[in-house]
Each structure stands twice: as structure tokens, then as C-alpha cells.
Amino acid sequence: MVRSGRPARPTLESVAREAAVSRQTVSNVLNAPHLVSDETRRRVEAVIARTGYRPVKAGQTLRTGRSYLIAVGLQTPAEDRGEVEHGFLHALTERAQLRGFRTLVYTAGSDDAEISTYESLLGEYDLDGFVLTGTHTGDKRTAWLDDQNIPFVTFGRPWGSAARHSWVDVDGACGVHAASRHLIGRGYRRIAFLGWPEGSGVGDDRRSGWEAACREADLPTNGLTVRTDNTLAAGRSACAQLLESPSPPDAFVCVSDVIALGAWSLLTARGLAPGSSMAVIGFDDSAAAAAAGLSTVAQPLAEAASACLDCLRKLQDGPTADADAPDMVLLEPRLILRDSAGDASLTGAPLLLALPGLPR
Amino acid sequence: MVRSGRPARPTLESVAREAAVSRQTVSNVLNAPHLVSDETRRRVEAVIARTGYRPVKAGQTLRTGRSYLIAVGLQTPAEDRGEVEHGFLHALTERAQLRGFRTLVYTAGSDDAEISTYESLLGEYDLDGFVLTGTHTGDKRTAWLDDQNIPFVTFGRPWGSAARHSWVDVDGACGVHAASRHLIGRGYRRIAFLGWPEGSGVGDDRRSGWEAACREADLPTNGLTVRTDNTLAAGRSACAQLLESPSPPDAFVCVSDVIALGAWSLLTARGLAPGSSMAVIGFDDSAAAAAAGLSTVAQPLAEAASACLDCLRKLQDGPTADADAPDMVLLEPRLILRDSAGDASLTGAPLLLALPGLPR
């Protein structure tokens, strides 16, 4: 379909003919050069370069069962428009490309739908592995893949269950801990946490960073936290709820930028300019956070992507030891300070006044 | 690699044996059922269902030269974190899946790099087609693909050159026109346009919608427009520049949400609450716009994705007429009104005060 009316694409056979060697020798030049004499190798390489020969993946796949294809699922974009996911996907694709792998994407609504997608993909393509995002407690997908003995990594820890598989994750607790400590250092004493509903591993992990920081500084946590949905409106009302308590918080650390922006909007509405009397810090370094001048915690997506690929490679190259211990990689996020975090220099700056540009 | 220590996957051969027919008959049941008697067909279908047989793509591809794979390029995420691109990719993947196609993504920095990626991809996989985004004037990619006679669609018009290829785009002029008319209807009389630097097809197209709307309403445009980069900071200073003129604007229509938010931040800083004395409308329906309560123009990404797939299908199925006229699809965007657009009900509402939730 794709190559209509153009010179036939070169194959091993045609290259071999031109270089006056056999098919297999050409193949060896590419896959096992040490088996070929220098003299021959050079001759073959010249022909390859001249004709622009590239091995056809379909042939390789058919013979070897490897496709050099990894599959990544796309979550249904929510309130945050999939910004983190997109950054991760971009990084992953870029790095996979450098290692000779291509990235196949698929969508799936539920765990079950996703599993049946796996079955299709595995039946049809000989995928070299999967990269999953959005792991959650009771994740059926990882259990299934584990059972089928299929190479995969998750970007996100196996919340709840014991880790039978390799994973890469960002240390949310650490990030929130750093954010909380920053606020404490700025003099805030009643630091609240706006989190997600019970049962979210990610949310609970992030919350724990806040708890630890408060405990370490002998600050209260009681009555200073609310669990709420990941929407602006929910963030606003969670914030409002805490403000009505007898001794309200003076700073908010949030599980996400979306909720943080909700809180911030409420504070602004009440004239409590964030940055002076009140501080807010979010999580995920969304475009909206940058636009609003909201301090936040950024995930190291590029490193996460590389780490995922390392894990996959390990799974593919060395299934030697059957009970190989899975890799577990935890990366540190980075605190990005903008004018919402009590920086004196920017005190009282109105919302969205911050210059863009990320750090500092 | 993927199927270690599990029952051998079923093949045409094994299914044929079990159903007591030949390979080809099984193949026909799937690809040309009208050639098979009902009796036989049912028997074969039963075996297929029971064994979970799925044709292996590598075999099909090798034989037919079709891979059921379409390739999509990922742009390097910029200020906007690739939100529109991600929405489009998700929609495209979802719809491609329904039609039996999978989506392969790749990254590329420049036109030239992208072209050499095409060469790799085409050499290695038998791609069924490409979907390009981010078309621009003097796009080398489309010229190359056209020359090579490779099926592709662009999401974005072929700015500058005549359309030799099929494309799908969103009518930016129409969207900005609607935004401008809305403001005019609200009583604003000096409507400014903050656009991108010269040479951007997308930017100039959007600008033309503003010009037309102003002309139709006998409103001035002279001295009411600035060209600037797609950053918050640039948006702010562009806005500042216009405010300093002898007769400053009373509303801003912007080529992008990023610039609109920049403008808005400046207005807020000067106490010119958008929504009352001043209005601002952006473009792209980013998460930040939703968070800030910024009115904006949303692109119909799902329809765009479907349209792209329709074009590709046409290119693949019917290369009958050699000089087939390319498809050109222009979709209407949707104006999303929030409290930045002079709605009386929300007048004076501080920034970020808007409830989320999209339209209305």
C-alpha cells in the first residue's frame, strides 16, 4: 500500500546479490559482525549504505517473536487534560526510539477492557512489553500480566499488593514532605492537606509526606485535612470547609494542582492573598500551575521513562533466574517555588501575576 | 519473548487441523466468508472462538504489505504541555482501534529529523499511513510524503502551499469570529487581538476572524493588535503595550489560552477585573483556562480524529483515480463562555473564581 510505483525496497537477498555474498552474511553484518571478516563486512556495509537497506520488522518478528514494540495505555483525559501522562509518553517515546524500540499506544476505559486489549495486542503483535500508568489498589491488570508472565513495568507502585513486578514511581511523600517543610520554614504553623478520597494509593502516599513533616516539626494535623475529588470545585469547597473551623489553617499543601487551584481561587475570592497571609502548594507542575504562579511539585518524567525502559530491557534480556527480584525504582520529585509559597519577595502578588518560567 | 512457558498460540494451521479443514479455509472464514459454506464456517468459527485464535500481524504484514498501523508524531511539549495534542491523540487512538488500526507514536525535533524518522519507519514497518500535526508554512514533511506517494493526512491545513494532500482542520477564523462577535454583543467596542508572530498560518487565520468581526460591526482594528510569542510573559507585555496607547482596548481576543492568561494576569494586576470593565477570550480550552475561568474556543478533537481516519481510509481503499482530489475538512470550533467574557451575572468575579465545568 505504502510503496506504490517506486523502486522495490532492498531486501537481504538483493543486498547480498550486490555484495556478492549470501543472505546470512548480510544478516550477520548487522546482527553479529564479529562473525564476518573485515574485508567482507566493509563491502556489505557499503552496499547497505548505498541502497538504504533496513531490515523489515515483519520478517524479523515472524522469525524471532520479537517486535521491538512496546505498548503504552492512554488514560481517559480528566480535569488535568492528561498533562503528566503526555509528558511521560513523550519522554518514553523519545528514549525508546534511541534504543531501537517503537511505542504503540492504546486506550481502554476500565481494567477489564484493558485486559482484553492486552489479549488482542498480544495475539496480533509480538509485543516486547507493556508500560502501564495509573496503577491503583486492586489493579486487575498487573495481576493478569503477572499471571501470563508477560514483561511489563508500571509507572506507579503496586498499591496494596506485594510487588511481584517491576515498577518505577515518583516519591510523592518525599515531594509533599519537601513542600510542607518549605512552608514550615517560611513560618506557617497550621498546615492543611487537601487530599483525594480514601483508597487512592497515590493520594495516601502524598498525604503521608505532609503528616511526617508536621510531626517532625511538632505541628498539629488534627482537623487539618480533607479528602475530596480531583476537581476545582471540590478543592474550593474543601478549602472553605477548613477555613470555617475554629482554628483554620494558614497554609495548604495539596495532592494535586487541580485541587490547589481550587483552594487558591477561594482564598483569592476571600481576599486572603496567597503568598502573604496564606500559602498554597500543589502537585504535578501543570500548565495551569505555571500560569497561576502556583508553587508545585514536579515529577521527573524523563528519568521515569528511562527507568521504565531499563526495567523492560532487564526483563527481556535476562529471564535467567526464574524468580528474579523485580526492580523497584523510586525517584525524587522537585519542588518548584513560585509566588504562592510565602516568598517575601512576591508577597501579595495577585493571582496569575507570576512570571512564567519554571523554577525559582 | 512474550509467550514463555505457555501453551503454544494457535495458528491457522492448528485451527485448521482441529476443524478438519485446510489453512486457507480458515483464512477465508475470517477474510472472505462468502467463499465458505455455512456448515463449514460455523465449525471453524467454533474452533476459533474456543482457542482464542487471532491472526498474527507479522504474518499478514509480511504477505500483504499492510500493517494496520498508523503513525503519529508527538511535538515537543511547549508552554501548553501539549494538551490539545494529547486530546487529539487519545481520540485518534480510540477511534483507530475501533476500525482495527493501532497507533504508533514517534517524536522528532525538526522537519528534517522527522523526515528521516519517516524513512526508518517506512523501511522497518509497512505503515498504513501517517497523521501529522503542527503543519506550518514551508512544511518540508508534507512535500516529502507527497513526493514519495505515501498515504497521509494532516491535522492542520497546508499553510502557504497548494493542497496536494488531504487535511482536516479546525476553523480558527470562525472560532475567533464567534468570540469577537460575542464580545461585541456584550457591548465592548474596542476589541484587541493578541496574536502570534508573522508567518504562522494558524495565527493569521485566527486573526482574520477578529478582523472580519470588527469590520462587520464597523469597529476599529487599527492599533489594536500585537504579535507576540506564545508565552505568558509575552501575553502580559503585549497587553501592557496596548493599554498604554491613547485609546486603549476594552476587550482582548487572543490567539491562544497561554497569551490570554498572560493578558488576564496583567489586567488583574492593574485592578481591571476581567469580566466587568475588561474582557478576555482565549483559544484551545486548556486546563489552565478552565481553572482560571477564562472563556475560550474549544477544538472538536474527536471529530477531527474521525475525519483524519476517514481520509486515510479513502487513500488506502481507493487509489483508483490517480489524480484523486484530496479531502479537505474544516470543522467548526465551539465557544466556551466562562466569566472572563463580560457576562453580567459574573461581573467583577475575581480570577479563578469561576466554577469549573465546561460550557455555560
Place this chain on the structure above:
DNA sequence: CTAGTTAGTTTGAACGTTCAATACAGCTTT
């Protein structure tokens, strides 16, 4: 001088699919 090793190369087969050609039975037409 024979047997054994090594480096370099070739050959046949196989991966799973579909195309093209062929076979055969049961009809209809001449």
C-alpha cells in the same frame, strides 16, 4: 600425515499469513 580446531561463509528450513492456481463435485447448457 591424519585428525581436530577455528574462522568465515553458505544453505535449507521455518516463522504465519495470503495469493494464485488447481481440483473436484454438482449443475446447466449445447
Place this chain on the structure above:
DNA sequence: AAAGCTGTATTGAACGTTCAAACTAACTAG
């Protein structure tokens, strides 16, 4: 009765690659 359809089914070949085995020549060891 021969010839020609039509509907159904099978067979051999081919797509481009790599694996496994075989081959050759040159050199080494006994």
C-alpha cells in the same frame, strides 16, 4: 455426452528474516 459453469475446498509458493546445520579452507596438534 461433451463442454462449460459455479460453489467449495485444497495445495504450493511467496513475503523477509533468522536459526541450525553444513561446508570449506587454513591452520594446529598429535
